[in-house]
Amino acid sequence: MKKEFLLAPGPSQVPAETLLEMAKPVFHHRTKRFQNIFAEVQEGLKYVFQTKNPVLVFASSGTGAMEGSVSSVLSPGDKAITVTGGKFGQRWKNLCKAFGAEAIELTVEWGKSVDPETIKDLLQQHKDVKAVYVTLVETSTGTLADIRKIGEIVKDTGAILVVDAVSGLGADKLLTDEWNVDIAVAGSQKALMLPPGLAFAAVSEKAWKAIENAKTSNFYFNYKKAKASLDKNDTAFTPAVTLIIGLKKSLDMIKEETIEKVWKRHADNAASMRSAVEAIGLKLFSSNPANAVTAVVLPEGVDGLAFVKKIRDEYGVTMAGGQDHVKGKIFRVAQMGYANQFDTVVASSAVEMVLSELGYKFDKGSATKAAVAELIKRGVK
Amino acid sequence: MKKEFLLAPGPSQVPAETLLEMAKPVFHHRTKRFQNIFAEVQEGLKYVFQTKNPVLVFASSGTGAMEGSVSSVLSPGDKAITVTGGKFGQRWKNLCKAFGAEAIELTVEWGKSVDPETIKDLLQQHKDVKAVYVTLVETSTGTLADIRKIGEIVKDTGAILVVDAVSGLGADKLLTDEWNVDIAVAGSQKALMLPPGLAFAAVSEKAWKAIENAKTSNFYFNYKKAKASLDKNDTAFTPAVTLIIGLKKSLDMIKEETIEKVWKRHADNAASMRSAVEAIGLKLFSSNPANAVTAVVLPEGVDGLAFVKKIRDEYGVTMAGGQDHVKGKIFRVAQMGYANQFDTVVASSAVEMVLSELGYKFDKGSATKAAVAELIKRGVK
Structure with missing residues (x-):
C-alpha cells in the first residue's frame, strides 16, 4: 500500500468533497441553476482576492489570464516594466514581446525579491510606461515579492500594476484593492484546491481605463468581452462547468475557514x-x-x-x-x-x-x- | 423524483464512469504516469479525427483552438474566406477581424448548407486567399456542410481548409486526412462525452507550412509552441489534468465501439x-x-x-x-x-x-x- x-x-491536492461535487451529472450553463452558482463564485472570488472589483473567469490555465492582462492592456509599441527573478517573471517579458510591446526587463537574481525602489527608479526614467508586471510568488524559486510597497510606488503614476498571483492567491497574503493592485491574475490548481483549467483576473477601475484605449489583437482573452458577459452573470465562451462547480465548493471552504x-x-x-x-x-x-x-x-x-x-x-x-x-x-x-x-x-x-x-x-x-x-x-x- | x-x-451527457475517473485524486502532470495517459490520448484523438497528424490539446473552450487556427495561420492583412450560415460560422469572421485579417464572408441562409461551388468561385476570384474557414455542423441551425467536396476544391489551391468540428467531431462523419482538411478544431463537451474545458486541433503538413510564415501576435494558442511541446509528449502550459484523464476514458469507449x-x-x-x-x-x-x-x-x-x-x-x-x-x-x-x-x-x-x-x-x-x-x-x- x-x-x-x-x-x-x-497541481495541488483537491479535497474529495470537491472531486465528488465535480463528479455529479453535468448540467447546462445557460440555466438559473448554473447562474446562481456562478454568482456565488463571483462573490467568493472577490473575497479571496480581497477586492470589490469584478473577477473575470476564463477556461484556461493561469497563463491565459496573464496573456489577457498584456493583450487587453498594451498596444503594440507600448512600454512595460517586467520583473524577472525566475521562470514565471520571464513569462511577462515573453508575453510583452509576443504582443509587440516593449518590455523593460528588471532582472533579479533567482531567489531574491525585487527591490521596490528599482521599480520606482525605472518609472521615473520612463514616464510613459503603461504597466508594471510582477509576480507575487515566483514558483520556480519560492520567493515572495513585496506587492504592498510596489503598489505604493505604482499607484501615483500613469502605469497600472499587474500581479501574477497564480501561485500566491489564497496562500500568501494579497490585499488586491488595499495594496493598489490593478490586475491580479490567478489559476485554479494552486491554493484554490482545484484541478487546473480555470484562470481569473481581478481588474480595477484604473485598469479598465487603460484597457479602454488598448489596440492589441485578441479575442478569447479579451478582458472587455469577458467583462461584458460577466455583467450579465455569464461567460463570453462556454465555461468549464464542472470546474466552476468545484470552485464553488472550494470557495465555500475558504469562506468558512x-x-x-x-x-x-x-x-x-x-x-x-x-x-x-x-x-x-x-x-x-x-x-x-x-x-x-x-x-x-x-x-x-x-x-x-x-x-x-x-x-x-x-x-x-x-x-x-x-x-x-x-x-x-x-x-x-x-x-x-x-x-x-x-x-x-x-x-x-x-x-x-x-x-x-x-x-x-x-x-x-x-x-x-x-x-x-x-x-x-x-x-x- | x-x-x-x-x-x-x-455541454452534453458525461458517462458516470468518466465522471468517477475524473474524481480520483489529482496527480502531477510532469510524471510518466500522466505522460503515458497523454500519449494514449494522442492516439485516441488521431483515431477520432481520422488523421495521422498530431492533434494539439489546449485547456480552453473550443473557441480557443479556433482562435489559434486564425492567429497562428494568418498575418495581418491576409485574405481568408469565411462561411457564415449561423452563430458559429460568424465566429470565423469575428476572429479574422480581431486579428487584422481580411475576411471575405460567404453568407448562407440559416439552415442551408454552403454550396461548395461558391467557395470555388471565390477562390478563383481571389487567388491570394490564405485559408478557408467553414463549420462541419453549425450548431445554431443543425446544418451539416459537405466538407468532403469543399476539401476537393481547396486542396489544389494555395489556401488551407480549416473546419470548426466542435459540434460535429464524433457525431457526424469527418475523415480529416482523406477529405483534405488542413486544420480540424474540436472541443470536449460535445460528442467526446466530457465536460467543457478542452480544445483540440488536428493540423496537416500543408497547414504547418502556412503557420511557418504567419506573423500575427499570439501566445497561449500559438500552434507552433503547442506542437513543440507535443513533440515531447507535453503541453506548453499546465494541462487540464482531470479533463485529460476523463478524455482517455471517453476515447477508450469510442475505440471499443x-x-x-x-x-x-x-x-x-x-x-x-x-x-x-x-x-x-x-x-x-x-x-x-x-x-x-x-x-x-x-x-x-x-x-x-x-x-x-x-x-x-x-x-x-x-x-x-x-x-x-x-x-x-x-x-x-x-x-x-x-x-x-x-x-x-x-x-x-x-x-x-x-x-x-x-x-x-x-x-x-x-x-x-x-x-x-x-x-x-x-x-x-
Missing part, C-alpha cells in the same frame, strides 16, 4: 517546513521565502533528480525539482491549498528518509522534530 | 428524431440536417421560450432554443455523445408532452411511435 501526497507547487486563517495556516506550515530543513543543515533557496512553496537547496553530492524521483516513486510524496540553471540542485515542496500541518510533518519525514537513502549524514528524525516543535510553538491545531 | 436528461447541443459505429449510432438516432417531429407535422429547420443536433421549427402559436423552459424545468429534459432571429421559433435537441436510442425515445415523448400542454393539436403518441418505428427499421440495438 502506498498513499499518495501531492505536495508539488501545482476565513481568508485570514487560510493565510495563517500557510504561514504556519511554511515556517514549520523551513525549520525542518534548516534543522538538518539545508539552506533555503530564497532570501524572502513565500508561504505557498518552499525551495530548498540540496546538499552537495545529492542528485536532485534522483531525490525528486525517489520521494515520488518510492515514498508516494510528489515534490518538484528545480528548473533551468538550478535543475538538480534544489527541491520545492508546496504548502498550498488543501494542506495542513500533517502534510508538513509528512513532507519533513519523507525528506529525511530520502536524504538518508541518498547518503546525506544528519541526526535522523531531527528535521521532523523541528517541524513539530515549530507547529506546537505556533499553537497550530 | 425527476430524472435529468441533458440533450442540449453541448469503433468510430464507424459511433457515426451510425448518431445517424440512427438523428433519423429517428427527425421521423418523430415530422410525424406530428413539425418541420426541420435545416435542409441538410446534421446528426449531432436536430433543429425543429415550432408550430405557429407555440412560444419557444416557454417550450424550452417547461421541458427542462418540469420534465427534466434539457434542450436548447433558437438564437438571434430564430429565438423563440425553433428548438434544438442533440443526439451527440453519450446518447443512445432510448434518449431519442425520451426526447420524442417529452416533446409530445410539452407540445400537448402548450395547446398544439396532434395524434398523441404518434411522434414517439414514429421514432420507435424508425429505430426498429434501422435495426438499432
